[in-house]
Amino acid sequence: MLRNEQREELQTAMRQTKDKRLFERYQTVFLHLEGKNNVEIAMIIQRNRATVGEYIKAYKKEGITGLRMGISTGKPHRLTIEQRAELAEIVTTKTPADVGFAPYTNWTLALLVSLVKREWAVSYSLRGMSKLLERMQFSHTRPTYTLANADPEKQKTFKEETFPALKKAIV
Structure with a gap:
């Protein structure tokens, strides 16, 4: 039952987002809940298996909010x-x-x-x-x-x- 709710939540999120990278993260978890393994998912989304594992781990830890991307601060300046x-x-x-x-x-x-x-x-x-x-x-x-x-x-x-x-x- 819980799995169906999670899939519906992810489907809704995938329909609503305009961010391609965030869609990819939602799709990864959705495919995982559909029973696909990490290798299959990696081939579908064209990412490596470790990336797929990171997305799934983030979802398991924090739910759908764990898939949102943070702000990249970039490389620190060489001069103060x-x-x-x-x-x-x-x-x-x-x-x-x-x-x-x-x-x-x-x-x-x-x-x-x-x-x-x-x-x-x-x-x-x-x-x-x-x-x-x-x-x-x-x-x-x-x-x-x-x-x-x-x-x-x-x-x-x-x-x-x-x-x-x-x-x-x-x-």
Whole structure:
């Protein structure tokens, strides 16, 4: 009798859900209650036997609510919040030469990878550093060069007033 109620509950849940993965979990338990073994179920839903076993175990432990999926937190960040804040401060207020990369005046992904490795002993690939900067709301552009015929007074105003104001607006 109990098994019939469980099957009806699962059938109702399968009809109501729009989530494909949750449907798969309900279907797995339903097939188990229908008498199928884990190998047969695994072939039907195209998952491995261990996954099928986990779904059934979760159902036996907590019922239908045990089949609901939790929120995946993802892999932890390599740099702490404080380290990321310090990196942002360095990038926005200092040049590479200011922090020990003497011949360079513009930040590049390679320089930032070296800086993070040196300061916090954390390795990043160039693509990983690019993604980190994107998550930190930074954008990158190719450096532009100062023109020889440019107005020195306008350049001075830009360096001393306009550019620092732009940096503050970004952070």
